[in-house]
Amino acid sequence: MSDKKSSTEKCGCKDCKCENCNCGRSMMPICFLVCALTAVLVALIFSISFTAVFTTELRHKYGNTYAGTYVEEYSKSIGATIIPLSAGATIDMFESGATGFLMIGETDDERSDGFYGRYFNLVNQLDKTNEFFVYTYNKNGEDSQAESYARAITLDNENAPALLYVRNGKIHDRLDSIYDDSILNTFIMKYKAVPSNE
Numbered sequence: 001m002s003d004k005k006s007s008t009e010k011c012g013c014k015d016c017k018c019e020n021c022n023c024g025r026s027m028m029p030i031c032f033l034v035c036a037l038t039a040v041l042v043a044l045i046f047s048i049s050f051t052a053v054f055t056t057e058l059r060h061k062y063g064n065t066y067a068g069t070y071v072e073e074y075s076k077s078i079g080a081t082i083i084p085l086s087a088g089a090t091i092d093m094f095e096s097g098a099t100g101f102l103m104i105g106e107t108d109d110e111r112s113d114g115f116y117g118r119y120f121n122l123v124n125q126l127d128k129t130n131e132f133f134v135y136t137y138n139k140n141g142e143d144s145q146a147e148s149y150a151r152a153i154t155l156d157n158e159n160a161p162a163l164l165y166v167r168n169g170k171i172h173d174r175l176d177s178i179y180d181d182s183i184l185n186t187f188i189m190k191y192k193a194v195p196s197n198e
Contacts, residue, residue, distance in 0.1 A: 037112035066092045066146070074082045074130070081124050087146040089137040094153060097169035100131040101188060104151070106160040107138040118184055126192070165191045 068090035076105045077083040085093065085102075093102065105112030108119050116134065123132045135154070137147050155162055156176070163175040163184070 025091070060101050067095065070096050070098060080119060080130075082134050083130065085133050085135045087135070087137060087150040090150045090154065092167045095164065097163065098172055099167050100165075101134055101191070102154070102163050103132075103134045103162045104154045104160050104164070105134065105136045109160065112136070112161040115163070115178060116190065118178060118181055119163065122181065122184055122188060126188075134158055163187065167191075 046120075065162075069086065070092035071087040072089075073085055074083060074167040075178040090102070093100075103116060105116055116136075119132075119134070135150065137151055137160070154164060154171075156174070163170050165187070173187070173191070175184065179185050
């Protein structure tokens with residue numbers, strides 16, 4: 001018979017420091033940790049699923065509502081230095097998988113006006129390639145739901161202006177502030193030579 005105690009046997013000492021017994025050790029903290037982690041995981045899965053379903057429904061709703069708007073507005077403005085887009089055309093630009101530079105500005109906003117001025121001056125020096133767009137939103141516009149959704153898919157926060165490089169309907173890169181014109185020039189020239197079918 002072995003002199004060692006089994007791991008389930010209690011030693012009987014007051015302040016147990018024995019390595020081979022279970023006295024003084026509770027399974028409660030481990031059970032609580034497992035339950036808490038399970039609850040967090042379930043909540044995270046539900047949150048992600050709900051957000052994905054909600055976003056998909058919005059994309060489907062607005063994608064169908066404004067389908068073809070981007071091509072229509074693009075066709076009307078071919079040859080312009082910068083092609084203006086409405087909220088619907090901006091939404092459709094992403095839905096249709098278009099590629100180009102999109103500046104987002106706010107109506108009657110000093111920062112947006114300054115950003116647009118720099119953007120226009122630089123684009124005006126380049127060849128007209130019909131790949132430069134501007135979407136100027138009005139928080140109190142006629143179609144406030146489309147305006148709100150267009151802002152949500154283009155801006156990281158509520159602050160405009162921003163310049164996006166959109167490739168195949170997805171934001172590939174963004175410029176949220178300009179300290180000097182060379183930053184804007186570098187940003188545009190980085191993608192100017194990239195073919196749109198990549």
